[in-house]
Amino acid sequence: MIEGWQKMSASQKQEVFLAKWASGEGIQFADDEAKAAYQHRAGLIKDAIQLKKAPKRVPIVPVTVFAPVMLFGYSAKQAMYDPHIIGKVLLDYSRHYDVDATFIAPMIMHGPVLEVLGYDLYKWPGHGIREDQGYQFVEKAYMQAEDYDHFIADPTDYWLRVWFPRTHSALKPLAQMPPLYGTMELPMAGPWLCTLGAPPIQEALKALLEAGRLSFEWIQALGPYIGQTFGSGYPMCAGAATKAPFDTLGDSFRGTTELMMDLYRRPDKVLEAVDRIVPLMISMGVGGAMANNNPLVFIPLHKGADGFMSNDQFKKFYWPSLKKVILGLAENGCVPVCFVEGGYNQRLEFLAELPHGQCAFIFDRTDMARARQVLGGKSCIGGGFPVSLIITGSAGEVEEETRKLLNAAAGDGGYILSIGCAMDEAREHTLKAFIETGKKYGKY
Amino acid sequence: MQDLINAVVDMKEDEALALVRKYLEAGTSPMQVMDAYKEALGIVGRRFEEGVYFVPELILAGEMMKAASEVVKPLVKSDKPNAETQRIGKFLLGTVQGDIHDIGKDMVHMLMEINGFEVKDLGVDVPTRRFCDEALEFQPDIVGMSGLLTLSFESMKQVVDCLKEVGMREKVKVIIGGGQMDEHACRYIGADAWVVDAVKGVKYALKWMGK
Numbered sequence: 116m117i118e119g120w121q122k123m124s125a126s127q128k129q130e131v132f133l134a135k136w137a138s139g140e141g142i143q144f145a146d147d148e149a150k151a152a153y154q155h156r157a158g159l160i161k162d163a164i165q166l167k168k169a170p171k172r173v174p175i176v177p178v179t180v181f182a183p184v185m186l187f188g189y190s191a192k193q194a195m196y197d198p199h200i201i202g203k204v205l206l207d208y209s210r211h212y213d214v215d216a217t218f219i220a221p222m223i224m225h226g227p228v229l230e231v232l233g234y235d236l237y238k239w240p241g242h243g244i245r246e247d248q249g250y251q252f253v254e255k256a257y258m259q260a261e262d263y264d265h266f267i268a269d270p271t272d273y274w275l276r277v278w279f280p281r282t283h284s285a286l287k288p289l290a291q292m293p294p295l296y297g298t299m300e301l302p303m304a305g306p307w308l309c310t311l312g313a314p315p316i317q318e319a320l321k322a323l324l325e326a327g328r329l330s331f332e333w334i335q336a337l338g339p340y341i342g343q344t345f346g347s348g349y350p351m352c353a354g355a356a357t358k359a360p361f362d363t364l365g366d367s368f369r370g371t372t373e374l375m376m377d378l379y380r381r382p383d384k385v386l387e388a389v390d391r392i393v394p395l396m397i398s399m400g401v402g403g404a405m406a407n408n409n410p411l412v413f414i415p416l417h418k419g420a421d422g423f424m425s426n427d428q429f430k431k432f433y434w435p436s437l438k439k440v441i442l443g444l445a446e447n448g449c450v451p452v453c454f455v456e457g458g459y460n461q462r463l464e465f466l467a468e469l470p471h472g473q474c475a476f477i478f479d480r481t482d483m484a485r486a487r488q489v490l491g492g493k494s495c496i497g498g499g500f501p502v503s504l505i506i507t508g509s510a511g512e513v514e515e516e517t518r519k520l521l522n523a524a525a526g527d528g529g530y531i532l533s534i535g536c537a538m539d540e541a542r543e544h545t546l547k548a549f550i551e552t553g554k555k556y557g558k559y
Numbered sequence: 560m561q562d563l564i565n566a567v568v569d570m571k572e573d574e575a576l577a578l579v580r581k582y583l584e585a586g587t588s589p590m591q592v593m594d595a596y597k598e599a600l601g602i603v604g605r606r607f608e609e610g611v612y613f614v615p616e617l618i619l620a621g622e623m624m625k626a627a628s629e630v631v632k633p634l635v636k637s638d639k640p641n642a643e644t645q646r647i648g649k650f651l652l653g654t655v656q657g658d659i660h661d662i663g664k665d666m667v668h669m670l671m672e673i674n675g676f677e678v679k680d681l682g683v684d685v686p687t688r689r690f691c692d693e694a695l696e697f698q699p700d701i702v703g704m705s706g707l708l709t710l711s712f713e714s715m716k717q718v719v720d721c722l723k724e725v726g727m728r729e730k731v732k733v734i735i736g737g738g739q740m741d742e743h744a745c746r747y748i749g750a751d752a753w754v755v756d757a758v759k760g761v762k763y764a765l766k767w768m769g770k
Binding site: 238244245249251253340371373375376378379422423424425428454458480483501502503504506507508536538539540 | 572611612613614615618619622635657658659662670684708709710712737738741743744746747755756
């Protein structure tokens with residue numbers, strides 16, 4: 116524990132955590148050159164976020180999931196079934212594209228684990244979709260309307276005994292498990308313990324054991340490549356991820372269709388539920404950041420985009436709980452980096468409510484000139500480059516568009532050059548043009 | 560039936576359904592009830608265009624219409640001539656190969672039907688060749704392709720290329736819809752228009768049919 120941590124302000128804690136991360140403390144660098152390069156790259160990002168001074172140049176951080184795998188000639192399935200492929204791609208991509216922060220390789224995840232769990236929440240290559248495609252979310256109303264009270268009263272109990280059984284077919288028997296609470300006293304512990312021994316629940320627990328074993332093996336295999344990537348001088352673009360509570364509820368529990376109707380049918384339950392989720396999302400982000408010694412917490416924003424709801428609905432249902440998560444992360448020294456999917460042209464004034472220099476917003480389809488106007492000097496902004504040009508355009512078109520974007524958005528600091536979409540696909544010549552143009556024309 | 564139209568437009572689900580039952584019991588024809596819903600959804604669509612209503616209202620309006628259809632369905636005699644509005648055109652719709660997103664597509668389906676199109680909805684993850692074969696058979700005026708993922712660009716391009724191969728491209732208008740659609744994607748795919756919301760898509764379709 117750092118001396119005086121509890122008494123520090125959010126900005127002070129962020130300064131300490133960012134400085135520690137940017138120093139590369141704890142990383143075994145290949146040589147002094149790699150260490151200097153790491154500190155330089157992380158320093159660009161730190162300066163862009165904190166708004167205290169302009170970095171030497173705009174940091175360049177394309178956000179990707181499967182794109183690096185595809186760029187190096189592997190299928191999504193190969194990557195999801197062999198951590199060595201993910202690891203090699205991580206190293207090669209970071210060096211070849213010479214990005215300022217690299218992608219979160221563990222997000223590729225591991226197919227065998229999903230098979231053991233009977234994972235129904237996503238389709239993945241070879242399981243419901245082609246082998247060359249990245250995984251896809253299967254959105255459904257896994258949570259019924261009558262479940263709100265249980266979820267609100269005890270999210271973990273609901274998660275374990277209702278949601279797991281509905282989304283992981285090997286864990287279906289957990290629905291027969293009683294709640295934990297009897298274990299508070301020996302005379303009352305019997306029901307829980309005895310049920311644990313029921314053959315179907317034993318099978319479910321065995322599936323969990325096996326999933327854990329395979330996952331542990333997987334990260335043991337992938338870990339050294341991550342260490343080597345850091346050691347070569349490339350920081351990772353985030354240390355953890357978390358979600359806006361409304362998105363947690365809408366993506367994984369109620370589904371878009373049902374949740375949007377809940378705004379009319381049971382608005383009070385929605386408000387209670389999103390508020391209940393706030394501390395869970397904060398602790399998820401803080402825990403991951405601390406474990407990985409990287410304060411950047413990635414928050415993809417989904418259902419609050421322009422068109423998905425009115426500003427009044429955003430103000431009532433989406434924003435307050437997200438704002439609490441952002442502030443809660445900052446209070447713990449973490450830096451929320453919101454990945455703002457869709458457009459936020461109607462929402463920029465809400466984002467301007469946040470304290471100065473404590474978070475970052477990477478945009479997708481938002482007007483970047485407007486984002487600069489509303490948020491410049493308040494929060495770090497980034498992104499705004501259309502992924503369609505990376506996939507369908509020429510290098511020349513990409514160079515022209517990147518220069519236009521830098522002129523509109525880079526200002527006098529507080530900008531991260533990125534692409535608005537977490538890429539599953541890319542083309543080498545256009546991605547290189549994007550990065551090289553950023554380096555050439557992004558100097559302050 | 561202004562009270563029914565208002566209830567639907569104002570998102571008053573229970574009131575709307577109660578009024579449906581009241582009108583049917585009083586002898587109003589099922590078709591008149593569904594016409595009231597179509598009028599209401601037209602107003603909802605206009606409010607969406609004006610930026611007053613958004614996705615929650617489109618979804619709830621669609622659900623209300625579905626609920627009313629369930630009540631009305633048993634009362635529609637099978638030997639009665641189809642009293643529906645004459646179809647203004649045919650619309651072939653689907654989410655392209657590799658993509659399983661359907662919410663936007665389903666909204667388009669509902670709005671296009673309300674606006675007088677005969678809609679053939681192929682569902683999600685529609686193989687390229689099937690899209691093309693169905694176009695040959697159904698002979699639509701407009702082909703609408705939905706996709707949220709960037710891999711849908713390639714699938715959509717392949718559908719358009721296939722339409723050219725089978726001599727359908729000149730006979731149809733092609734519109735692409737989804738969160739990542741823009742002028743670059745449209746040019747690459749060879750579509751006639753691109754949209755990021757369902758209501759704008761319907762406007763294009765109506766314009767093309769001269770409405």
